[in-house]
Amino acid sequence: MFRWLRALVLGDSFxxxxxxxxxxxxxxxxxxxxxxxxxxxxxxxxxxYLASIGVIRPFSQLYARNDSSGWRTQHLLWFGxxxxxxxxxxxLMSRDMVDVYVIQLLYGIGIAxxxxxxxxxxDKTCAIDHDDIFDRYNTLSTLLAAGLALVGGFIADxxxxxxxxxxLDVTTLIAALAFVALYGRFGLSRTRHAPTISxxxxxxxxx
Amino acid sequence: MNGKLxxxxxxxxxxxxxxxxxxxxxxxFIIERVSGANLMTxxxxxxxxxxxxxVFGWIFSSYLHHQxxxxxxxxxxxxxxxxxxxxxxxYLFSWEMSFIYLAQMLLGLGLGVLYPSWTFLTxxxxxxxxxxxxxxxxxxxxxxxxxxxxxxxGYVAFEYGYGLLVYMMILIGLCGTGLSLVMWFSKKKK
Numbered sequence: 001m002f003r004w005l006r007a008l009v010l011g012d013s014f015x016x017x018x019x020x021x022x023x024x025x026x027x028x029x030x031x032x033x034x035x036x037x038x039x040x041x042x043x044x045x046x047x048x049y050l051a052s053i054g055v056i057r058p059f060s061q062l063y064a065r066n067d068s069s070g071w072r073t074q075h076l077l078w079f080g081x082x083x084x085x086x087x088x089x090x091x092l093m094s095r096d097m098v099d100v101y102v103i104q105l106l107y108g109i110g111i112a113x114x115x116x117x118x119x120x121x122x123d124k125t126c127a128i129d130h131d132d133i134f135d136r137y138n139t140l141s142t143l144l145a146a147g148l149a150l151v152g153g154f155i156a157d158x159x160x161x162x163x164x165x166x167x168l169d170v171t172t173l174i175a176a177l178a179f180v181a182l183y184g185r186f187g188l189s190r191t192r193h194a195p196t197i198s199x200x201x202x203x204x205x206x207x
Numbered sequence: 208m209n210g211k212l213x214x215x216x217x218x219x220x221x222x223x224x225x226x227x228x229x230x231x232x233x234x235x236f237i238i239e240r241v242s243g244a245n246l247m248t249x250x251x252x253x254x255x256x257x258x259x260x261x262v263f264g265w266i267f268s269s270y271l272h273h274q275x276x277x278x279x280x281x282x283x284x285x286x287x288x289x290x291x292x293x294x295x296x297x298y299l300f301s302w303e304m305s306f307i308y309l310a311q312m313l314l315g316l317g318l319g320v321l322y323p324s325w326t327f328l329t330x331x332x333x334x335x336x337x338x339x340x341x342x343x344x345x346x347x348x349x350x351x352x353x354x355x356x357x358x359x360x361g362y363v364a365f366e367y368g369y370g371l372l373v374y375m376m377i378l379i380g381l382c383g384t385g386l387s388l389v390m391w392f393s394k395k396k397k
Contacts, residue, residue, distance in 0.1 A: 027231060043231050
């Protein structure tokens with residue numbers, strides 16, 4: 001049961017970050033919609049996103065450390081998901097490259113806030129004994145990202161960038177809400193101590 | 208962190224930032240230089256890359272974990288980094304969309320071979336107690352170096368054109384390849 005859960009979590013989290021990092025059409029749609037977008041500014045936007053993730057991540061990990069019941073991580077997840085969900089909506093309203101930088105910053109902070117919840121959920125859903133299992137589930141999430149990129153490109157080509165943004169809005173919303181729900185169900189411990197994960201891949205019944 | 212881990216981290220940083228130089232602006236690059244490129248074809252190219260990474264990653268990961276020998280792991284690291292280093296040359300010489308598809312498939316092959324070998328070697332060289340720390344340090348360095356690579360790549364492409372960018376990518380990739388070769392053939396110093 002935890003196998004598909006883990007694949008779901010991986011796919012969800014991968015999609016949320018794939019939108020910001022791997023969407024091939026991001027650069028194209030920026031140059032189409034926003035005046036003043038050229039190679040340099042698109043690259044700066046991407047760099048802002050990556051830098052904000054890199055800088056905020058240690059702080060969010062520090063905040064979520066020693067969190068045996070999972071409540072603080074959940075609050076962080078709520079904030080992070082709110083930022084991530086807001087991002088496509090803000091893109092619809094952006095007019096200038098500076099808007100895009102700020103949105104990327106916000107998006108990076110959101111993703112960095114969500115990450116402790118991902119690792120916590122991943123740690124709880126199964127015991128990673130073998131590396132090859134991780135690689136295999138990673139392929140599932142990569143396939144999901146590939147399919148979504150294809151669908152996104154198709155929509156952008158047929159309907160234009162605004163429709164693409166609405167598609168991204170809806171899917172990000174669904175993905176983030178699904179993740180928050182998953183975390184609320186599986187990520188918190190109801191008891192005071194951390195659960196043990198036994199060798200036969202079942203989790204302690206205190207969850 | 209012992210020397211082996213440091214060099215593994217450096218290899219990953221080098222290879223990932225060599226590709227990260229062009230990653231954000233790849234669609235712009237494709238649209239400018241390749242005929243028959245529009246939104247849909249770029250999305251197809253990206254999907255081909257992800258698909259081939261998934262498939263080849265699965266195949267190679269099963270191969271690697273079937274018999275976990277050093278030869279397979281190091282060989283995978285070297286082969287993956289060579290492939291990732293040579294793909295930018297395909298970008299440079301492509302004037303049609305099918306070349307780009309080929310390049311993306313090769314890139315997926317290279318990265319699919321590289322990642323399982325890298326994770327295997329890292330897990331092998333690190334004790335279990337240090338692993339979370341190493342993972343955090345690695346994540347931090349990776350994001351910061353990718354941010355730097357994106358900035359540098361955009362600046363170089365804007366000022367000097369894409370040719371110089373591809374040469375830079377190949378150069379950095381060669382450094383990573385060289386380092387992984389050195390790692391393979393170095394003996395442990397007692």
